[in-house]
Amino acid sequence: MAQVRNKQVILKDYVSGFPKESDMEIVESTITLKLPEASNEVLLKNLYLSCDPYMRILMAKPEGTPNPRTYTPGSPLVGYGVSKVLESGHTDYKEGDLVWGFTKWEEYSLVSSAQILFKIEHTDFPLSYYTGILGMPGVTAYAGLFEVGSPKKGENVFVSAASGAVGQLVGQFAKLTGCYVVGSAGTKEKVDLLKNKFGFDGGFNYKEEPDLDAALKRHFPEGIDIYFENVGGKTLDAVLLNMRVHGRIPVCGMISQYNLAQQEGVQNLAHLIYKRIRMQGFMFSDFYHLYPKFLEFVLPHIREEKIVYVEDIAEGLENGPAAVVGLFSGRNVGKQVLVVARE
Amino acid sequence: MAQVRNKQVILKDYVSGFPKESDMEIVESTITLKLPEASNEVLLKNLYLSCDPYMRILMAKPEGTPNPRTYTPGSPLVGYGVSKVLESGHTDYKEGDLVWGFTKWEEYSLVSSAQILFKIEHTDFPLSYYTGILGMPGVTAYAGLFEVGSPKKGENVFVSAASGAVGQLVGQFAKLTGCYVVGSAGTKEKVDLLKNKFGFDGGFNYKEEPDLDAALKRHFPEGIDIYFENVGGKTLDAVLLNMRVHGRIPVCGMISQYNLAQQEGVQNLAHLIYKRIRMQGFMFSDFYHLYPKFLEFVLPHIREEKIVYVEDIAEGLENGPAAVVGLFSGRNVGKQVLVVARE
Numbered sequence: 001m002a003q004v005r006n007k008q009v010i011l012k013d014y015v016s017g018f019p020k021e022s023d024m025e026i027v028e029s030t031i032t033l034k035l036p037e038a039s040n041e042v043l044l045k046n047l048y049l050s051c052d053p054y055m056r057i058l059m060a061k062p063e064g065t066p067n068p069r070t071y072t073p074g075s076p077l078v079g080y081g082v083s084k085v086l087e088s089g090h091t092d093y094k095e096g097d098l099v100w101g102f103t104k105w106e107e108y109s110l111v112s113s114a115q116i117l118f119k120i121e122h123t124d125f126p127l128s129y130y131t132g133i134l135g136m137p138g139v140t141a142y143a144g145l146f147e148v149g150s151p152k153k154g155e156n157v158f159v160s161a162a163s164g165a166v167g168q169l170v171g172q173f174a175k176l177t178g179c180y181v182v183g184s185a186g187t188k189e190k191v192d193l194l195k196n197k198f199g200f201d202g203g204f205n206y207k208e209e210p211d212l213d214a215a216l217k218r219h220f221p222e223g224i225d226i227y228f229e230n231v232g233g234k235t236l237d238a239v240l241l242n243m244r245v246h247g248r249i250p251v252c253g254m255i256s257q258y259n260l261a262q263q264e265g266v267q268n269l270a271h272l273i274y275k276r277i278r279m280q281g282f283m284f285s286d287f288y289h290l291y292p293k294f295l296e297f298v299l300p301h302i303r304e305e306k307i308v309y310v311e312d313i314a315e316g317l318e319n320g321p322a323a324v325v326g327l328f329s330g331r332n333v334g335k336q337v338l339v340v341a342r343e
Numbered sequence: 344m345a346q347v348r349n350k351q352v353i354l355k356d357y358v359s360g361f362p363k364e365s366d367m368e369i370v371e372s373t374i375t376l377k378l379p380e381a382s383n384e385v386l387l388k389n390l391y392l393s394c395d396p397y398m399r400i401l402m403a404k405p406e407g408t409p410n411p412r413t414y415t416p417g418s419p420l421v422g423y424g425v426s427k428v429l430e431s432g433h434t435d436y437k438e439g440d441l442v443w444g445f446t447k448w449e450e451y452s453l454v455s456s457a458q459i460l461f462k463i464e465h466t467d468f469p470l471s472y473y474t475g476i477l478g479m480p481g482v483t484a485y486a487g488l489f490e491v492g493s494p495k496k497g498e499n500v501f502v503s504a505a506s507g508a509v510g511q512l513v514g515q516f517a518k519l520t521g522c523y524v525v526g527s528a529g530t531k532e533k534v535d536l537l538k539n540k541f542g543f544d545g546g547f548n549y550k551e552e553p554d555l556d557a558a559l560k561r562h563f564p565e566g567i568d569i570y571f572e573n574v575g576g577k578t579l580d581a582v583l584l585n586m587r588v589h590g591r592i593p594v595c596g597m598i599s600q601y602n603l604a605q606q607e608g609v610q611n612l613a614h615l616i617y618k619r620i621r622m623q624g625f626m627f628s629d630f631y632h633l634y635p636k637f638l639e640f641v642l643p644h645i646r647e648e649k650i651v652y653v654e655d656i657a658e659g660l661e662n663g664p665a666a667v668v669g670l671f672s673g674r675n676v677g678k679q680v681l682v683v684a685r686e
Contacts, residue, residue, distance in 0.1 A: 064584070232612065241407070254613045265608010269575065270597045272624030274400075274410075279622045281615030 006031040008076040009105035009320040014061035018259045018328055023059070024077070024321040031108045035087045042093050042116060044083035044109045047343065050131035051314075051323045051336035052165070055079055056258040077105040077320075082120070082130045084343070092116075098123065100130040105320055107340060118291060122299060126311075127342075132165050132335040133298065133309040136284045140252060141169035142294045143287035148250035148280050149226045153178035156220050158239065161230035162203060163190040163310070165335035166252060170228045171200050172307050179226075182219045184235065186330040193333070197308060212238035223247075229279075231256045233264040240268035240277075249279040259328055310334030349374040351419040352448035352663040357404035361602045361671055366402070367420070367664040374451045378430045385436050385459060387426035387452045390686065393474035394657075394666045394679035395508070398422055399601040420448040420663075425463070425473045427686070435459075441466065443473040448663055450683060461634060465642060469654075470685075475508050475678040476641065476652040479627045483595060484512035485637045486630035491593035491623050492569045496521035499563050501582065504573035505546060506533040506653070508678035509595060513571045514543050515650050522569075525562045527578065529673040536676070540651060555581035569593070572622075575600045576607040583611035583620075592622040602671055653677030 006029045015023045035043050058071045058078075071077060081103040085093050090113035093099065101117035103109045120130055132138065144166070145151060157174040161167045162183025171194065174181045182202040183194045194203035202219050209215040216224070216238055223244035229236060232254025239249070257263050272279060301307040312332040314323040316339065323338050349372045358366045378386050401414045401421075414420060424446040428436050433456035436442065444460035446452045463473055475481065487509070488494060500517040504510045505526020514537065517524045525545040526537045537546035545562050552558040559567070559581055566587035572579060575597025582592070600606050615622060644650040655675040657666040659682065666681050 236612070251612075251615045253616065257613055263610035263613070265610050266612055267606035267608050269579070269594075269609055270600055270606070272594045272622065273596065273626065274624070276624045276626055276629060278624075279615065281617070281619045281621075283616065283619055286619055 002033050003030045004033055004108070005029075006107050007317045008107075009317055010076055011059060011071045011073050013073045015056070015059040016061070016261065019056055019059060019325050021321040021325050024324070026318050026321075029106075031110075033086060033108065035089050035110075038089075039110075040089040040113065041110050042085055042090055042113050043087040044099070044103055044111060045086050046081050046083045046103050046105075046107060046109060046340045048082040048128045048131050049103070049105055049320065049338040049340060050080035050135065050137075050165075051320075051327055051332070051338055052079060052136070053253055053255045053258065053327050055324060056328065077324075078102055079105065080131055080136050081340075082127050082135075083109070083116075088113075093119070098127065100135055105317065107317065117288065122295070125302065128311060128313065128337045128339070129309065131337050132311060133169060133302065133307070134295070137165035137335060138169060138298060139287055139291055139294050140282075140284045141166045141173060142297065143284070143290055144228060144250040144252050144282055145170050145173050145226075147287065147290070148282050149228065149248050151177045151179050151226055155179050155225035156223065156244070157181045157226045157228065158216070158220065158224045159183040159228045159230070160206075160235050161185065161253070161255060162200065163193050163198070163334060164230065164332075167228070167230055168193075168198050168310060168334065169307070171198050174226070175199050175201075176301070176306070184215075187333075190330075190333060193310065197310065206235065213241050216242040226250070228252060229254070233257055233266070237266050237268050240266070240271040243271060243275045243277050245275050247275055247277045249277060251279060251281040255328070312336050314338045316340070345376050346373045347376055347451070348372075349450050350660045351450075352660055353419055354402060354414045354416050356416045358399070358402040359404070359604065362399060362402060362668050364664040364668050367667070369661050369664075372449075374453075376429060376451065378432050378453075381432075382453075383432040383456065384453050385428055385433055385456050386430040387442070387446055387454060388429050389424050389426045389446050389448075389450060389452060389683045390441075391425040391471045391474050392446070392448055392663070392681040392683060393423040393478065393480075393508075394663075394670055394675070394681055395422060395479070396596055396598045396601065396670050398667060399671065420667075421445055422448065423474055423479050424683075425470050425478075426452070426459075431456075436462070441470065443478055448660065448681075450660065460631065465638070468645065471654060471656065471680045471682070472652065474680050475654060476512060476645065476650070477638070480508035480678060481512060481641060482630055482634055482637050483625075483627045484509045484516060485640065486627070486633055487571060487593040487595050487625055488513050488516050488569075490630065490633070491625050492571065492591050494520045494522050494569055498522050498568035499566065499587070500524045500569045500571065501559070501563065501567045502526040502571045502573070503549075503578050504528065504596070504598060505543065506536050506541070506677060507573065507675075510571070510573055511536075511541050511653060511677065512650070514541050517569070518542050518544075519644070519649070527558075530676075533673075533676060536653060540653065549578065556584050559585040566590075571595060572597070574598050576609070580609050580611050583609075583614040586614060586618045586620050588618050590618055590620045592620060594622060594624040598671070655679050657681045659683070
């Protein structure tokens with residue numbers, strides 16, 4: 001039985017504060033590329049791994065009720081990925097299938113079939129898209145905007161972290177719905193992308209706005225109907241001052257808060273009452289059932305180039321730590337993907 | 344034409360910090376008890392006035408977009424009240440009708456018919472109930488719990504300011520739905536009311552709990568499905584740590600924050616994501632249309648004594664300032680009503 005090298009990205013210890021590359025290490029273990037006797041698991045060759053902000057939450061030492069998904073120091077990170085089935089002990093999968101779902105940050109993984117979420121049926125797109133526009137971020141943008149946000153034509157939509165994996169799609173989906181869309185991002189390059197590549201009506205660099213309330217009033221003189229929340233903290237506080245009556249705030253993430261020992265306090269929540277706002281947290285895992293409907297919606301738009309997708313590709317597991325860490329300084333432009341192997 | 348005395352409660356100046364009795368004054372003006380020629384207004388004799396926490400918001404100097412309902416220094420307060428029609432220039436009302444809606448804090452008021460919300464049809468209850476269980480607080484509790492909170496039998500419900508005008512009803516409505524209900528209040532007397540009068544399953548005095556998170560964990564070891572939010576601030580922060588997956592937070596008020604120049608920051612909002620919580624502000628004014636349905640629901644329960652209502656009655660306009668101010672120190676036990684005249 002062939003024993004092969006299995007390079008891994010290991011969490012060294014629980015992370016506090018901003019994650020550093022040195023919080024992780026690359027180790028070379030070995031793996032036997034053969035399922036154990038009578039196993040109903042699936043042996044995967046990992047191709048593309050998804051770098052996502054929520055991973056920071058799973059790197060923290062658990063307090064109170066432990067999250068079963070929290071990473072274990074000494075073990076590889078776990079996340080969404082695109083993989084090829086090498087051998088399957090489960091009837092749903094067979095050798096050669098391409099799948100996406102939860103896998104480990106390593107070259108080869110032995111996983112329970114329950115960790116695989118979907119078989120990849122449409123291969124006329126870059127496979128990496130299944131970590132992004134055709135994967136978790138795609139459904140997240142779709143469900144968050146349409147199921148939670150309920151946009152109507154002509155409404156005003158604000159998206160934070162707007163050039164990111166989810167934000168760029170939220171903005172484009174909202175434009176397709178006939179909304180006025182403005183996004184915020186952290187560099188001029190990203191703001192240019194919003195306007196010139198993704199078709200947003202406007203955008204601003206939040207790092208260059210001393211007064212976020214004023215920036216929002218400039219872009220939304222009549223207020224915001226939907227705020228797609230990716231960042232939390234000061235941005236949320238400024239948005240609350242600018243929401244319209246019966247506005248909606250789908251809460252997808254709060255990346256500005258994940259590295260803080262003490263979260264920034266949000267002071268303007270009473271505006272939820274004054275404006276009768278619905279603020280609603282959600283997660284992709286509640287919307288798995290929408291995946292077929294989502295593909296029906298999004299595939300034609302991609303084929304007709306009515307929706308574009310920008311990825312930031314890092315090559316090789318050894319660049320994984322830098323890719324994850326970069327999410328929190330905003331180094332990535334577009335969806336951060338890590339290539340383990342291309343086939 | 345009879346000119347009569349018209350005692351009024353006037354706002355002296357915009358209020359900052361906790362309101363004081365001296366922020367208001369009692370003045371004696373006069374009024375002619377006759378509608379002006381060709382007027383389509385309605386002349387009211389005010390009977391019962393409602394003292395409500397939201398009034399504090401209207402006492403503040405407007406910042407940014409002015410709220411058209413903000414009180415005008417030198418003019419009487421405006422609020423919900425029960426009144427008798429003395430003369431009507433509008434075909435919907437006639438002399439002798441009892442009505443409830445917006446009126447001024449004075450003995451007699453000339454109002455636009457649009458300020459009257461409902462004619463009182465059921466008079467086999469104390470008329471003061473139309474400032475409470477049969478008025479704005481009743482519909483607020485009903486709509487907030489059922490329309491926004493969507494309770495299911497067996498769910499865990501937490502109510503803050505639980506012995507107040509709205510809270511006591513939310514708890515009783517939730518018990519009728521088959522929920523487990525715990526409330527918080529600010530004195531032992533009020534907590535006793537929750538358990539012994541309103542039939543809550545439990546209650547605690549938040550002023551005697553050094554650790555609100557621990558208090559909630561004691562009462563809700565399995566977490567909270569619905570938090571009916573009346574207070575904001577630290578209570579909300581502790582609740583967020585104890586919400587269950589897919590929990591709901593109808594946001595009715597944030598009384599702990601209305602007197603603060605700087606709002607307390609709420610730090611645990613990321614739990615909206617982790618638990619996929621829906622937090623939704625609402626106001627009675629969005630639910631006027633539910634009033635007939637609400638009466639059908641609540642009237643039989645009152646008649647059969649399955650729901651009780653506790654009021655705190657202050658006598659006479661001259662006691663109005665103390666009654667309003669008392670809301671913010673929790674002096675009132677149950678719904679604070681001000682009697683101007685009994686008929």
